[in-house]
Amino acid sequence: MSITPYIVLSAILFTIGCVGVLTRRNAIVVFMCVELMLNASNLALAAFSKQHGNLDGQVAAFFVMVVAAAEVVVGLAIIMTIFRTRRSASVDDASLLKY
Amino acid sequence: MIAFWILAPVMVIAALGLLFVRKAVHAALLLAVVMMSLAVLYAALDAPFLFAVQIIVYTGAILMLFLFVLMLVGVDASDSVVETIRGQRVLAIVAGLLLGTVLVLGVGQLSLGGAVGLGRANAPGNIEALADILFSRYVFAFETTSALLITAAVGAMVLAHRERLVPKPTQQSLAAQRVRDYAEKGTHLGPLPTPGVFARHNAVDTPALLPDGTASEASISRVLAARGTVRSAPALAEDIEQMQRSIGGARQAGRDSAVPASTEEETPA
Numbered sequence: 067m068s069i070t071p072y073i074v075l076s077a078i079l080f081t082i083g084c085v086g087v088l089t090r091r092n093a094i095v096v097f098m099c100v101e102l103m104l105n106a107s108n109l110a111l112a113a114f115s116k117q118h119g120n121l122d123g124q125v126a127a128f129f130v131m132v133v134a135a136a137e138v139v140v141g142l143a144i145i146m147t148i149f150r151t152r153r154s155a156s157v158d159d160a161s162l163l164k165y
Numbered sequence: 166m167i168a169f170w171i172l173a174p175v176m177v178i179a180a181l182g183l184l185f186v187r188k189a190v191h192a193a194l195l196l197a198v199v200m201m202s203l204a205v206l207y208a209a210l211d212a213p214f215l216f217a218v219q220i221i222v223y224t225g226a227i228l229m230l231f232l233f234v235l236m237l238v239g240v241d242a243s244d245s246v247v248e249t250i251r252g253q254r255v256l257a258i259v260a261g262l263l264l265g266t267v268l269v270l271g272v273g274q275l276s277l278g279g280a281v282g283l284g285r286a287n288a289p290g291n292i293e294a295l296a297d298i299l300f301s302r303y304v305f306a307f308e309t310t311s312a313l314l315i316t317a318a319v320g321a322m323v324l325a326h327r328e329r330l331v332p333k334p335t336q337q338s339l340a341a342q343r344v345r346d347y348a349e350k351g352t353h354l355g356p357l358p359t360p361g362v363f364a365r366h367n368a369v370d371t372p373a374l375l376p377d378g379t380a381s382e383a384s385i386s387r388v389l390a391a392r393g394t395v396r397s398a399p400a401l402a403e404d405i406e407q408m409q410r411s412i413g414g415a416r417q418a419g420r421d422s423a424v425p426a427s428t429e430e431e432t433p434a
Binding site for chain 1: 169176199211214227231234235238249261275281283294299316320325327
């Protein structure tokens with residue numbers, strides 16, 4: 067069994083996540099696209115773990131999940147705070163640092 | 166591999182949907198599809214621990230967190246279609262296509278050969294083997310993770326915490342305010358009228374009827390009024406007119422045949 071299809075799928079998902087981060091305006095959807103990219107990398111890690119026959123890849127995927135959980139908690143709290151002050155979840159509205 | 170060829174198109178379509186759906190809730194549900202499919206792929210890749218963690222942590226916890234925040238922010242906070250930087254969307258799609266092509270071609274050119282497989286590594290059981298590595302080679306990273314998680318939890322609490330600027334109103338102060346309002350502005354002292362007592366309708370979106378026949382604004386929730394889902398009084402009046410017409414028609418029809426026909430029509434009113 068070759069793992070190439072898994073890696074290709076992972077690359078496609080990563081690309082879609084990338085485009086999503088660049089094009090979507092809603093901060094929460096941008097965040098979901100970041101999650102999609104992390105998931106794609108996890109798939110590649112699990113596939114490579116199978117390719118090489120050791121579990122380091124799976125441990126790395128596990129760590130990615132932990133970091134993703136922490137990131138989501140803090141990120142969503144920031145989005146909530148921004149929404150509370152400007153009544154908007156759009157990434158374009160948080161531009162006060164520009165001026 | 167069968168699971169892969171079934172799930173891969175589903176995942177790609179769901180992920181593409183993430184780019185095009187307008188509502189954030191739909192995006193979250195599509196992400197759930199991708200994550201569940203990924204969990205199945207993990208199971209196919211001999212990673213039962215990742216399979217369980219993917220479902221419990223990602224689909225169960227992280228995605229629910231997304232949905233919670235969506236509910237707090239407002240479900241209908243949809244994306245704006247206006248481009249703030251001209252040509253950004255086109256450029257982003259071109260860059261994405263380039264990246265995708267490079268990645269897929271690059272991976273496609275690799276000849277990885279047959280996979281070694283996890284049969285030997287998973288021999289003592291996947292979870293036992295993972296724990297073995299996690300608590301020996303990766304123990305420092307694992308301990309650092311705990312610091313990260315604590316920092317994230319404290320950070321989220323600090324960010325979400327709101328300082329109370331005015332003291333919380335007590336029942337006594339609320340009652341005093343009510344009496345003061347009555348003395349100064351003549352606001353009614355008692356509770357607001359209840360909705361849904363408008364002849365045939367019994368629902369919160371139906372305003373109460375005042376003795377003079379007008380609908381009472383105070384009887385319906387302000388949220389419903391803002392959303393515009395309140396049944397308007399004229400529309401209800403139409404209903405009543407229609408009913409009266411049917412009753413009248415029944416009366417005229419039943420005048421020469423049977424008397425109970427009219428009472429039967431009047432009972433639902």
